[in-house]
Every structure is written in structure tokens, then in C-alpha cells.
Amino acid sequence: MMDLLIPDKTHDESRQGEALMLNAETAKNNGRKLYIESYGCAMNFSDSEIVASILAERGFETTTDHTLADVIFINTCSIRENAEQRVRNRLKEFTITKVKNPGLVVGVLGCMAERLKSKFLEEEKLVDVVVGPDAYRDLPNLIDKVDDGQKAVNVLLSREETYADISPVRLNSNGINAFVSIMRGCDNMCSFCVVPFTRGRERSRDPLSIEAECRDLFEKGYREVTLLGQNVDSYKWSPTQTLPGREGLEKAENQKVSPTGGDLEGATTNFANLLERIALIDPDLRVRFSTSHPKDITDEVLHTINKYDNICNYIHLPVQSGNSRILDLMNRTYDREWYINRIDAIRRIIPDCAISTDIITGFCSETDEEHKDTVSMMDYVKYDFAYMFKYSERPGTLAAKRYADDIPEEVKQKRLTEIVAKQQEYSFYRMQARIGTVERVLIEGFSKKSDKDYCGRSDQNAMVIFPVGEGYKPGQYVNVLIERSTTATLIGKVIPQTP
Numbered sequence: 001m002m003d004l005l006i007p008d009k010t011h012d013e014s015r016q017g018e019a020l021m022l023n024a025e026t027a028k029n030n031g032r033k034l035y036i037e038s039y040g041c042a043m044n045f046s047d048s049e050i051v052a053s054i055l056a057e058r059g060f061e062t063t064t065d066h067t068l069a070d071v072i073f074i075n076t077c078s079i080r081e082n083a084e085q086r087v088r089n090r091l092k093e094f095t096i097t098k099v100k101n102p103g104l105v106v107g108v109l110g111c112m113a114e115r116l117k118s119k120f121l122e123e124e125k126l127v128d129v130v131v132g133p134d135a136y137r138d139l140p141n142l143i144d145k146v147d148d149g150q151k152a153v154n155v156l157l158s159r160e161e162t163y164a165d166i167s168p169v170r171l172n173s174n175g176i177n178a179f180v181s182i183m184r185g186c187d188n189m190c191s192f193c194v195v196p197f198t199r200g201r202e203r204s205r206d207p208l209s210i211e212a213e214c215r216d217l218f219e220k221g222y223r224e225v226t227l228l229g230q231n232v233d234s235y236k237w238s239p240t241q242t243l244p245g246r247e248g249l250e251k252a253e254n255q256k257v258s259p260t261g262g263d264l265e266g267a268t269t270n271f272a273n274l275l276e277r278i279a280l281i282d283p284d285l286r287v288r289f290s291t292s293h294p295k296d297i298t299d300e301v302l303h304t305i306n307k308y309d310n311i312c313n314y315i316h317l318p319v320q321s322g323n324s325r326i327l328d329l330m331n332r333t334y335d336r337e338w339y340i341n342r343i344d345a346i347r348r349i350i351p352d353c354a355i356s357t358d359i360i361t362g363f364c365s366e367t368d369e370e371h372k373d374t375v376s377m378m379d380y381v382k383y384d385f386a387y388m389f390k391y392s393e394r395p396g397t398l399a400a401k402r403y404a405d406d407i408p409e410e411v412k413q414k415r416l417t418e419i420v421a422k423q424q425e426y427s428f429y430r431m432q433a434r435i436g437t438v439e440r441v442l443i444e445g446f447s448k449k450s451d452k453d454y455c456g457r458s459d460q461n462a463m464v465i466f467p468v469g470e471g472y473k474p475g476q477y478v479n480v481l482i483e484r485s486t487t488a489t490l491i492g493k494v495i496p497q498t499p
Helices: 042-057 081-093 095-100 111-116 119-123 136-147 195-199 207-219 247-254 271-279 299-307 324-329 336-349 368-381 398-402 409-433
Strands: 002-004 033-039 071-076 105-110 129-131 152-154 177-181 224-228 286-290 314-316 354-361 385-390 438-446 453-457 463-467 477-485 489-495
Touching (some): 033 042, 033 081, 042 071, 042 136, 042 177, 042 224, 071 111, 081 095, 081 105, 081 111, 105 111, 105 136, 111 119, 111 129, 129 136, 207 224, 207 271, 224 271, 271 286, 324 336, 324 368, 336 368, 354 409, 368 409, 385 409, 409 477, 438 463, 438 489, 463 477
Parallel strands (some): 033 071, 105 129, 129 152, 224 286, 314 354, 354 385
Antiparallel strands (some): 002 033, 438 453, 438 477, 453 463, 477 489
């Protein structure tokens, strides 16, 4: 996934620990323009907002036209080989721009930068700056080095950096939905995954700063926040933690109160506590989160979701494989039975909850029978949505070191085709089951296909399309009677709100 990013506000990062807000137009303009593209997961898009904030404070104005830019950054993903190839292909397209503007600074940010480090400068002569996910505060200095004729690299990982004190510039914003990062890094060592190596150790962000950011968003008109982490269920924060940017929060912490209100008694905040704190900001602030891990999602979290109407009934719970032996090789630390137990708990505690997943086909040594276990898991859960991929060996991962990538490409593709067809069947099944229901929808804007229709997401994260009408607009909630569906979209009409 790639998107052009446009800021609507910036932040004064010089006073750590305070949420001092500036409008982008009030920051001193240094005459230079910044262009950013983001690839991959929501965390990368969130990180790009942090980068834009840091550089906006230094006077950079963001542009949506890379030919006008003085600095071009590509925020990269390393989770699959094709994601890296897309980045390399995109870099080639910037060659003409650099020929026309020899002073242009081209940088690679994020996971791919961290994985390849200085080697990237050798392989991609166009690139001037390589910066890992924990080094974005150093970007102004690195750009200065490039201006002085040097190449610049900073890929140092941190055990503390959470960017908690930086108020992200909201890029490509509709003013309604926003990402809020609650933690960084990952301590899970899934054998196929590069994230622990590219994003470092897991660390949770101060709940006070998270609450303050969400409250600020709500007061500015945003009506939905998505709490982000590689594994949100392992979120854990204690007031004894020392994190950068906490100076401005210490007084409130010592007084056991949040700067925005709320009791802080208790030594530790877990994910269920955090969810509740954000839900209590206002009933009209819808709360989502991503991603959950089957080994960590607790009944306490599920009961919290069920308790608050504004915490969405939607959980992304990656299974990866339905076979216990393959899950063990993947080092997922749960087996088939454990995953089914968590699915059963979700169905019991949150009966109307939508569930999506990730699936990898053709992992090392996977047999046809083990693949069938994944298919049968899909039959058991009947997922609403799924992200499905062929196994792609990533250099440096445990799987690359320990196991042969021995499943022929044609077998991987055949298995992938089967599960994609299976998921289309169940996505349609889930959509059809909503026909005749009334869904509460947050209007996000016009439909991509017609300015005569609005679109928005239901509580279960399904896209809903309905005719534009008088009396409602983007940012408002409406009740929509679902009349028909496709495999991915619900279609209906607005009905009057009940008192």
C-alpha cells in the first residue's frame, strides 16, 4: 500500500513532554519542500506523521508533487520481498527529478533502511540518507550532513524511544480518522518476521500522553482513533518507567491524576486499562486497535470491548497457519487449540464481533495435509476479512537461518489461490448476514465511485455505502439500513435516528 501524505498541523518538538501545538502555516518556513511516501503497515503511515512533525518544526513545507520537492523520503516496509522491490522501483523513478535538481535529498526511512543499513547507499546511488525507525529525531542533522556533501546514516535502535512528546502532523487527513501509536518494537520472535530486527525491543508509551493525544484529536473534530502496536495486547506501562519526553508529565503523574482528568492509582496500565481510559474520553469517540496476538489477548480485553459501545466490535487476530507443527516452526508460541480457544472466547463474550486474520501459505516444509488444517481453520472461524500471502523468506530471520524454503513456487501459489477463494466465500457470507440490520456508520466522505454516495465504516469495520442526503455530513454518525452487499461492501440507506 502506498499513499501521498499531506500535513494539516505541526508540533514544537523543542519542549519535550508537552503537547505544544502549532499550525503548519505558523512555523518558520525555510523555503524547502518535503515529499513523503509510505509503504506497508499502518505503523509506517503513523511514523511518517512523526517525521513530518519533526521537519515541519524545522520549517519544511510538505508537497504532494515530488518534482517540486527538495527532500524526498520513502518510508519502507521489509515484511515481504515484493514490498522491498516496489521501493527500489520507485526510487528509480526519482532519478529524473534528481538530475533536474542536483541538490535534491533522497532518503529511505523505516524497516528496509534498518535492515540494509549503509549497504543501501552502495546499492542505490541515488539515496543520500538512510534512517531507521528509532532515529527520526536526528533527521534535521542528517539532512545538514547531506547539504555539506556527505552521505548520512542513522539506524541505531532504542530501548526507550516512543516519540511520546511529538504531536504527529496528520497526513492525508480527512479530519475524522487518526492513527495513535501506543507502543513500538516487538519482543515476539516469529521465525518468518523481520520486525524485531528492524523495530527493536518492545516498549510501551506513557498512557497519559496517549490519552492527551486522543482527547486533543476529539476536540479538533476527529471521531475515530486506531491504537497501533505490533502487539497491542502486550501493552504494559508502569509509572516507574523512564521514557524520553516525560518531563512535562511528571507533575501530573506524581499527583496521581491525568492532565486531562482521570485517576492514575495503580502501578501498571495494561491494554484493557488503556482501552477503557480512551473509551471514557467521550462516547462519540470510536476506538479501534491493531494488532492483537493470539498468545496475549485476554478475556479482560474482550470484556472491556463488550462493556463500551464506542470500542468497535472488530478484532484482527492473525492465525498465520491452522496447523500446530507449522505454528511451532513459525515460533508463534500458541497451537491450533489455543487459537480456537481465543476465537471461542471472542464469540462468547462479544457475539457480534467481526474477526479478520493474516495467513501465510507455503511455509517451510508445509505438507498438503497441514495446508488443509489452515483451510479447516477458515471453515471454523469464517473470517470477515483476511490478508493472505505466500511465504517469502526474509534474510536474517530465524526461518532463513534454520529452515529450507522448500515449497515450490507453484505449490505456494496453488495453496494461496485456494485460501483466497475460500476467504471470498466467507467474506460474502459475513456481508450477506448483515442484510436487514441497521448499522451505525461514521461518515468518512464521498464514495470513491460517486459523489452522490457517502461511505463510512460500521462498528465491525465493514465499508458501508449509502446515498448522500440532507442533514448529515462527514464526521457524523448515521444509522444505515443494509439492503444488499458485495464481498467487501455493505450498501443501504440512512434511516432516522431513534431517540
